[in-house]
Amino acid sequence: MSHNMARNSRYRVKVRFKVRKRSLGVASVAALAIVLSVSAVYGTRIAWDWVSPRFSRGLVKFKLESASVEVPAKSVEQWISAHLEARRGEEWTSADCARFLEKVEKRYPYLNDAKLSRNFLTGSLRFRAGVETxxxxxxxxxxxxxxxxxxxxxxxxxxxxxxxxxxxxxxxxxxxxxxxxxxxxxxxxxxxxxxxxxxxxxxxxxxxxxxxxxxxxxxxxxxxxxxxxxxxxxxxxxxxxxxxxxxxxxxxxxxxxxxxxxxxxxx
CATH class of the missing domain: 3.40.50 (Rossmann fold)
Known part of the structure; x- marks a missing residue:
């Protein structure tokens, strides 16, 4: 009987050791999950703090910070660049872009496929157009x-x-x-x-x-x-x-x- 008790005692000790290892593993995973959750919340907050000024009543707002102009006519390129530079810091809506394109095409009717694109992340505006031969x-x-x-x-x-x-x-x-x-x-x-x-x-x-x-x-x-x-x-x-x-x-x-x-x- 003493022999059986000794065997049982050794068995119980072994089982408790496994349980402790498993418990430590679960705790580590839980701690890692908490750290990742906090990091995600913090990262989201930083992103929102950056993006939120660009939102107004749920609508994305574009503020002109820089512009690039690609036109194979130096005189036209200079005029458009100067016009955009003068409006740096202003907000540009889709309607503003449409009006600007209309103004440019009226002033320079020989432009082909004029396009204006906005990058909301960088605040950059890109104007591209070809010219008719x-x-x-x-x-x-x-x-x-x-x-x-x-x-x-x-x-x-x-x-x-x-x-x-x-x-x-x-x-x-x-x-x-x-x-x-x-x-x-x-x-x-x-x-x-x-x-x-x-x-x-x-x-x-x-x-x-x-x-x-x-x-x-x-x-x-x-x-x-x-x-x-x-x-x-x-x-x-x-x-x-x-x-x-x-x-x-x-x-x-x-x-x-x-x-x-x-x-x-x-x-």
Whole structure:
């Protein structure tokens, strides 16, 4: 019996040791949970103390602290940067951003895809926009303007975009000339193919033929805006052959080029 009591005594001691280890483990986990909970509450409080000034009646408020402007036109970039700098420290709502974009697009109509984005965490504002390529300086109804690649006309453009290629004379209507813009863009890119450099394109009426003036005084009734490259090469052939029998400058009619006909005469 004493032997059994000794065995039981040893067994009970062993069980109590395990219980103590388990209790210490549970206490450690509980303490760690408490520490993490306190840290989370403290971190949340710090975050709220930072964010709360940016909230008013549940609406997020943006205060302009810094701005970046990305526009491939230095003069435009400088104006926008100066305007935003003058408003540093002000609150900007979505309506403020929309009004600013409208103001910029009205002042600089040749901007493309203008976007304004706000970073509420840093207070930074970012303005981005492209610029429309200008294909030709234009005279229209006695006034000077510029033709963009979309066919839109601009009263003024950014200095970096002033084109030095072929000029154009366009009628008072319509308000946009997308076909002429595409043609002038193509003509400028192929101008090196001409034996005599093209100077200007005159389209006196919306439905009438356009006349291309060359540097040697030759005038070309161009016709449709298709087959530009082929017409240039054919024009060079005509002028070369005409030089042996006619005194220039010349008048060349390419309106019926598609039918294989071209008429040349002395001016």
């Amino acid at each position: 200008v294909v030709a300086p234009v005279t229209r109804a006695g006034s000077s303007c510029y033709l963009g690649e979309s066919g839109r006309l601009f009263g003024e453009i950014y200095p970096e975009a002033v084109p030095g290629g072929i000029g154009a004379i366009l009628p008072a209507s319509p308000d946009a000339f997308p076909d002429a813009a595409r043609f002038l863009f193509r003509l400028n890119s192929l101008s090196g193919l001409f034996d005599s450099r093209p100077l200007s394109l005159s389209c006196p009426s919306a439905g009438g033929p356009c006349r291309l003036a060359l540097s040697d005084g030759t005038e070309v009734l161009w016709g449709g805006f298709e087959f530009t490259r082929a017409k240039i090469l054919r024009l060079n052939e005509i002028l070369e052959k005409s030089a042996s029998r006619l005194k220039g400058p010349y008048k060349v009619d390419l309106r019926y080029f598609e039918d294989g006909r071209a008429v040349v005469s002395a001016l």
